[in-house]
Amino acid sequence: MCGIFGIVYKEDKDDMGKILTKAAKSLTYRGYDSVGAVAVTKTGKADLRKDVGKVDEVAKKLNFEELCGNRGITQLRWATFGVPAQRNAQPHFDTKGRLVGAHNGNVVNTIHLIKELTAKGHVFRGENDGEVVVHVIEDSFNRHGDLDLAIREARKILKGDYAYTITALKGEKMFCTKMGSSLYLGVGDGFVCCSSDLPSILNLTNQIVPLNDGEYVEFDSDSYEIRSIENGEKIDRKPITSPLSPESASKGDFPFFMEKEIFEQPERAQALLDYLAECDELVPFAEEIASGDRVYLVGSGSSYNACVIGSYYLNKLGGCATFPVVAGSFIEHFGEGIRPTDLFVLVSQSGETKDVINVLNMLTARGMANNVLGVVNVLGSTLMMRSRRHLPLLSNLEIAVAATKTFINQSVLFLALAIEVAKLKGRAGDLPETLDKTPKAIKDTINQMNGWAKELAEKYKDCVDMYTLGYGATYGSALEAAQKIKEISYAHCEGLYSAEFKHGPLAIVTEGYPVFYLTTVEDQHMTLSHINEVTCRLGSAITVAPPSDLLAKNSTMFYPLPHSEYALVPILSVVFMQLFAYHLTVVKGYSPDFPRNCSKTITVD
Numbered sequence: 001m002c003g004i005f006g007i008v009y010k011e012d013k014d015d016m017g018k019i020l021t022k023a024a025k026s027l028t029y030r031g032y033d034s035v036g037a038v039a040v041t042k043t044g045k046a047d048l049r050k051d052v053g054k055v056d057e058v059a060k061k062l063n064f065e066e067l068c069g070n071r072g073i074t075q076l077r078w079a080t081f082g083v084p085a086q087r088n089a090q091p092h093f094d095t096k097g098r099l100v101g102a103h104n105g106n107v108v109n110t111i112h113l114i115k116e117l118t119a120k121g122h123v124f125r126g127e128n129d130g131e132v133v134v135h136v137i138e139d140s141f142n143r144h145g146d147l148d149l150a151i152r153e154a155r156k157i158l159k160g161d162y163a164y165t166i167t168a169l170k171g172e173k174m175f176c177t178k179m180g181s182s183l184y185l186g187v188g189d190g191f192v193c194c195s196s197d198l199p200s201i202l203n204l205t206n207q208i209v210p211l212n213d214g215e216y217v218e219f220d221s222d223s224y225e226i227r228s229i230e231n232g233e234k235i236d237r238k239p240i241t242s243p244l245s246p247e248s249a250s251k252g253d254f255p256f257f258m259e260k261e262i263f264e265q266p267e268r269a270q271a272l273l274d275y276l277a278e279c280d281e282l283v284p285f286a287e288e289i290a291s292g293d294r295v296y297l298v299g300s301g302s303s304y305n306a307c308v309i310g311s312y313y314l315n316k317l318g319g320c321a322t323f324p325v326v327a328g329s330f331i332e333h334f335g336e337g338i339r340p341t342d343l344f345v346l347v348s349q350s351g352e353t354k355d356v357i358n359v360l361n362m363l364t365a366r367g368m369a370n371n372v373l374g375v376v377n378v379l380g381s382t383l384m385m386r387s388r389r390h391l392p393l394l395s396n397l398e399i400a401v402a403a404t405k406t407f408i409n410q411s412v413l414f415l416a417l418a419i420e421v422a423k424l425k426g427r428a429g430d431l432p433e434t435l436d437k438t439p440k441a442i443k444d445t446i447n448q449m450n451g452w453a454k455e456l457a458e459k460y461k462d463c464v465d466m467y468t469l470g471y472g473a474t475y476g477s478a479l480e481a482a483q484k485i486k487e488i489s490y491a492h493c494e495g496l497y498s499a500e501f502k503h504g505p506l507a508i509v510t511e512g513y514p515v516f517y518l519t520t521v522e523d524q525h526m527t528l529s530h531i532n533e534v535t536c537r538l539g540s541a542i543t544v545a546p547p548s549d550l551l552a553k554n555s556t557m558f559y560p561l562p563h564s565e566y567a568l569v570p571i572l573s574v575v576f577m578q579l580f581a582y583h584l585t586v587v588k589g590y591s592p593d594f595p596r597n598c599s600k601t602i603t604v605d
């Protein structure tokens with residue numbers, strides 16, 4: 001997935017290069033194979049600089065700070081069409097050098113369009129689909145010189161999911177279009193800008209205009225007009241004030257965003273609980289789950305792992321069976337069997353993950369958009385805008401690619417939903433107190449266990465393979481622990497149901513092989529056997545659980561969580577494993593924030 005940013009001021013600015021570089025840096029988590037920036041002056045002179053590499057490197061090497069103009073575009077690339085190479089970096093000029101633009105997303109008929117337009121005399125400098133977008137628009141522009149019309153005509157030619165921004169060197173307007181990838185407008189004092197994501201806008205203004213798919217915008221320094229891409233009809237939409245602050249897009253005193261975001265978890269969990277106590281969305285959301293015929297919880301990556309924890313809570317506490325499904329598998333494995341009475345809870349912190357949006361599009365095509373509830377973090381995201389009902393995570397911006405505070409708030413939200421469902425079914429007991437204790441329990445876990453996690457990471461810094469096992473409450477936690485270890489430290493780790501380990505994977509165990517057990521005391525009657533199956537074969541059982549002499553005695557290493565109700569163990573055990581994965585990554589010399597090959601939000605298939 002990539003990131004685009006475009007901005008228009010009234011007059012040429014000598015610091016346009018600095019503005020674009022700052023915007024690019026705040027979008028780094030969206031892709032960091034290559035980066036480019038272009039500034040265009042009011043007289044129509046364009047200066048385009050781009051190359052392979054991270055923002056700091058390229059901006060320094062190509063002197064971005066020299067860029068000057070009243071319009072600017074920058075783009076961060078996570079390669080899909082075309083290898084990471086200078087020619088495929090964005091932004092791109094058209095053949096005649098009259099247009100310049102950049103895109104994010106996937107134009108799936110790129111190869112065909114390059115052939116077709118080359119035959120018509122277009123000159124392509126690379127194989128990137130972003131360049132195809134500019135040339136398709138140029139092809140119409142050549143016929144009538146009307147950029148607005150060319151953008152609407154391009155809609156019928158470009159296939160796939162994308163968002164782009166483009167400007168004609170002659171003139172003072174810029175355009176941007178949203179067709180399946182995230183895009184927002186920012187409105188400030190003396191400028192209007194567009195971006196794939198909020199951090200680059202929040203540096204400049206908190207006045208945000210969310211956009212929907214099928215909309216495009218013509219904007220200049222002090223005005224914007226949203227139009228339908230189908231017919232050019234004007235759409236009125238006022239800016240909303242984003243609750244997010246620019247500070248949340250900075251590391252503060254922390255060495256990495258990930259550590260900052262782990263330490264923010266208690267306060268973000270509290271913010272969510274405060275909201276849920278006041279809002280009128282939680283109960284109706286829970287009522288729909290409680291009365292749903294079949295309820296699917298659908299997500300990708302860490303969001304899927306939260307769905308697994310959610311299905312445990314809803315079953316065990318709420319007495320309501322739900323089905324956690326990996327978003328990318330939903331259409332193939334469940335698409336033909338869904339019923340009009342089914343309910344779909346789509347979970348995505350970004351609200352833009354393509355695998356999740358594909359499910360949303362399929363349900364919409366089946367006339368079931370009304371059966372979709374959303375759990376999202378990003379205000380104005382596609383999932384939020386298109387869910388009939390949604391609940392926000394209130395995690396604030398999460399910059400590190402690996403989900404931490406958004407995962408924890410997804411789990412807290414599912415706990416809150418399960419308690420509401422339990423209340424509706426008269427089985428809540430003293431569970432509401434458990435919820436109230438969550439932020440402090442998370443804080444105690446960080447304070448009590450961060451040092452232990454660091455020591456353990458140093459012990460295992462050369463380890464290249466391990467397992468994390470969970471049972472019942474902690475199965476989703478084991479999956480998330482494995483996700484964190486793989487995603488940032490690059491050690492291989494598989495998360496598995498502990499009862500399943502003996503059916504084959506136990507073969508991997510040799511002397512000292514590390515197997516993490518995340519478990520509750522209530523489940524130790526089962527997990528003790530699972531631990532013994534490993535230790536009797538000289539494997540190392542590293543158990544993370546509330547205090548238990550039995551578990552401690554039978555484990556190779558035992559890390560006691562703070563005393564807490566069993567319902568919090570799924571959450572607290574992940575907090576310890578986040579810290580372990582973080583320290584393991586740092587001690588191995590890697591960056592926890594922007595792991596190789598990954599991207600914060602994958603908006604391609």
Ligand code: BG6
Pocket residue numbers: 300301302303347348349350351352353356401402403598599600601602
């Ligand atoms: C992946 C990230 O790209 O997207 C994961 O690497 C994340 O960390 C997953 O969990 C899902 O993202 P989202 O925005 O749908 O929750």
